[in-house]
Amino acid sequence: MEEKKLDKNSIIGFILIFGILLWIMYQNQPKPEEIAAEKAKKEQIQKAQKAKEAIAKQAAVVIADTTATSTEKLQKLQGTLGSFAYSASLPTAKEGTTTIENDLVKLTISNKGGFISEATLKKFDKIKKNSGELVSLIKNNNANFNLELQTKDNRVLNTKDLFFEPTLTKVGENQVLSMKLKTGANEFLEYKYVLKPNDYMVDFDLRSQGLNTALNTTKPADLQWDLKSYRNEKSVSYENRYAEIYYEHDGGKVDYAGLGKQEDEVLEKASFIAFKQHLFTSILLTQSPIDNVKVSSTDLVNDDKKDTIYTKQFKSTLPLAFKNGELDYKMNWYYGPTDYKLLSKYEKNIEDIVPLGWGIFGWINKLIFIPLFGFLSSFMGLGIAIILFTIIIKVAMSPITFKSFLSQAKMKVLRPEITELGEKYAKDPMKKQQETMKLYSKAGVNPMAGCVPALIQLPFMYASFQFFPSAMELRQKGFLWADDLSSFDSILKLPFNIPLYGDHVSLFALLAAIAIFFYMKMTSGDQVMAQPQQEGMPDMGKIMKIMIYLSPIMMLIFFNNYGSGLSLYNLISNLITIGIMIVIKKYFIDSDKIHAQIQENKTKPVKEGKFQKRLREAMEQAEAQKAKGKK
Template sequence: MDKKSIIGIVVVALLFVGFAYFNTKEQEKYQQEMAEWQAYQDSLAAAQPVVEPDSAAFAPVDSVALAARREQQVAAMGADLVAAREAEAGEFTVENDVLSLRFSTRGGQIIGATLKEYDRYAPRDAELHPVEMMDPATARFGMTFYVKNGLNNVNVNTLDYVFEAAPVETAADGSRIVVMRLPVAGDASLEYRYTIHNTAAPERDYLVDFDVRLVNMAREMANQTQIGIEWSNTSYQNEKGFKNENMYTTVAYRFPGERSIEELGMSEESKSKQITSSLDWVAFKQQFFSSVFIAPQHNISYADLGFTTAQPGSGYIKDFTARMTVPYDAATEGYDFAFYFGPNKYSILKKVSLAEDDDLRMERLIPLGWGIFGWVNRWFVIPVFDFLRNYIPSFGIVILILAVLIRLIISPMTYKSYVSMAKMRLIKPQVDELAKKYPKQEDAMKRQQATMELYKKAGINPMGGCIPLLIQMPILIAVFRFFPASIELRDQPFLWADDLSSYDSILNLPFSIPFYGDHISLFALLMAASMFFYSYYNYQQTASTQQQVPGMKFMMVYMMPVLLLLWFNSYASGLCYYYLLSNLLTIGQTLVIRRMVDDSKIQAIMQANAARKSNGRKSKFQQRYEELMRQQEAMQRAKGNTPKKR
């Protein structure tokens, strides 16, 4: 760094310090002036005489003025809307076997949804309560549109009006029908019709049909091309770990015809996004439960979606908002919408539809992974898991059997990987001899060619030990996504864990350790220990077959288990338990294979391969590798022959 750069940095630093000092002084001056002003206001208030309340002050408002004001409102809005605005709101509840819905005539909306079959998390000494999808005090669902009133257009927001509720009907199939009506003008009205099914089919019973009818509204509606919808609520924290639940809680939506869905992603504060394309549905998604507004036949044409994360310990998880529009023209008589209030359960969401030809893809709310990871979960892990849990009551035993099955499936790969490492170990003395024969850097090409020729004759694939590990990765990542998203594990105890979908705590700490948490998870601790022993054993095997990169032992043997312990301490105990079993089974499988494999037989096979391939052609891999080495050697020579500048 030259002298001018140093002077420039010093000047900038002095300016920054000076500005900070000046700003601090100005803030102190401002706060002092505000304090003096407040004291002055307090002194004035204290100096005012206290006036005893006079009965005249509480006299009723002039009835003539009140009547005149109401006439003005009627002239501006119409008598029906004014009456609906002044009416007193009421609430009532309608239930089926799995769902309890709380309605309010204010806005004709659902302000509460309780899932009877699921309990939300509470401390062990507290009373359990069913899962509630929203805080009734924050629930809002309103439609906005314009109606004509003489020469004026009136902006109607249904949240400002009280609907007329008809008595709840019970249909022949046992479903309950709620009809609420907002009079607009004369025989024109907005009608909400909710249908709560009770069919013993969860994909139907968690689904609430919401039909909106514009009864004789065509002549009353102003010229407009869309109707607005405002939907928002605050969701409760339903799981034990706030951080883990918050990671899965977001706003999700689906474009028509797409196989996948989109999400706003995770944020510890807030996030929002505007979408100008059509949408099939919008979901306020939590880790294991979702509230979904569905509009497949009258697609949402615009949406402004967002959320704000609640404070840990507040009892809430996120504040959701969705401002949407749906198309409208003079021929529109209504909309066929629906709500889903229920669990994020694959077998249920996959069947949710409003018509036979609907393909809502709501099962994509469950984060099973993209590409091959999602395929492994959908076509292997979930079917096997569902089959086993139908016959085995303990989910801990189900996870054990699943781990054993997966290890058996990939055992041929494990065997090939071990045999490849055994061949590398047996041939290492000859490789070391080649290193002694070509010790110079300029002979690197010859050394590599001789090594590849040696591998070829012995029938060794240098990638033979890595390819099986790469093939196993989709399964490992698939189960990593499956267990935290599997609602079947929720509230399922095993050994010391009371909930396999959340962390297991054997000791709650009086303080929080950064990146670790305020508790000790025994499954995470055992998983990290098993990872250490497996990594140590695996390193010993590979160290005897090939040269190790400096620092690799520290990273793989020591650093990786510690990082996993920090990461998984607040993760699902079912996942930690599975990885513990997987590590133990892998170690046991490797020890068994080691006893089965005879080094002398492998040596004989290598010698036979060498005799058979002594005059054989080079493989394509070997040819490409040698060509790469020639290019590197040419570049090094060119660099070495470049004259140095003086």
């Protein structure tokens, strides 16, 4: 058998293929400059990652070095911390925390950064009552407080990376905690916390002494305060709707950053910043207004149907100017409930972070709703207090309701005559309108009298929509089947989610919608009968029929995810109104008597009012111009 051998062409082919592979490998090989750039990039990333912990780590290593003398430790730290190496070399400036507390709040202050690392409210449970977990506004590194300092040799130091020396004393009944970041025996940056008994407000002094030799004091030191707000309530969407940044600026104006996905503001003369979490708030106040303050709010809830930990990311930067080469700011911290009565006691304008409505709506809440409801809730259950509160408001407004129903009754009696005028002057709308107004004037009936009482009641209705979501006393207080009047009452959990409505059935909301339906059913007929149909105008009868069914549906959707306290108020309010209507119609309004009175009024001389006179003159002028145009 003949042995196969490689011929010349095969050998040349293999050589060419091998050469092509070598050329491809050479071309794909990174170039020296690319390798160098990639290496530099990696080194830069690694350097940046290590930079944040470098100061603290090097300080810890030096402090732990038992073979080195104190002088050697200080010399090593000087290379990293400069003048602040003195503080790091102190045996008391190391990892650790100090706790100050009273009957209301417990604050844990960390040596590292000198800031409050935990703030727990001792009187409030998280989400569910008696769950054993208290509301914590700060915990597990959800907050950051840092003072960015620039040294004269262009170092940038962040106090959050440095260790403070704590000293806890008691002055009378007050707990005083001094946290000092030292550059020498008598040179330091100090955070001083003073907690009084039975108080949510903490005095906070931020000052420096002797640091003008080490720091660049020509530029402000940036105070950075950030917080990711924890979810503390049952409804994520309801809580998140009221979570926002409030602030006082420009000499006393209180405003908020808005409720968008991302909101940013720059403030002048800012005197407080409040990170509001619906029913709880963290506030930083300063006695010296600060310019060019930056605040931002980011919505962290992408899907409110899913469980969530955080609702908003709040951030603020306050440039602290040096005064005579030193920092000296008198400040306060507030960690506590968003309670209007409590906040107003501090007389620092912080009660304005409670959204009670603007103008007359806010005054109704401040002067009527808050005092009255506060009085009632002080000696009875919250559910009973809401019912009694609603009865008092509705009874107080019953004279207005009576006038409205009386006006409707008079208009209903006049309707046959108005219809007759309409048929008589069908081809002359202007004349029909003039004769109709004369009829109103002779009969002593004001067609607007039914609208004015309704308009008077509107501010009270709107004020209630602001009051109940802001009523801190409703939180985790139950009534009947509702276990928390500040959140929705769910009697049935749906296996699916209905857009706008939700995935549960709120019974108070459902009952309130049914009450609104019957109220609309009872009133809409009289209103349609009372109002004459105007030529060229929409058919009010059809509109009212649509509203009878549309209004309850709209209110059901609205109330289903709102606090059950508001639903209970609206349920009782509509039931009382229906009851008042029945009593007035049965015992106070007699159509025959009204008709007789109207006929008697027609025989009396008519005293024309200013408004009626102007209206008549305007109509006569329009009639004259119309007649002139025809000629």
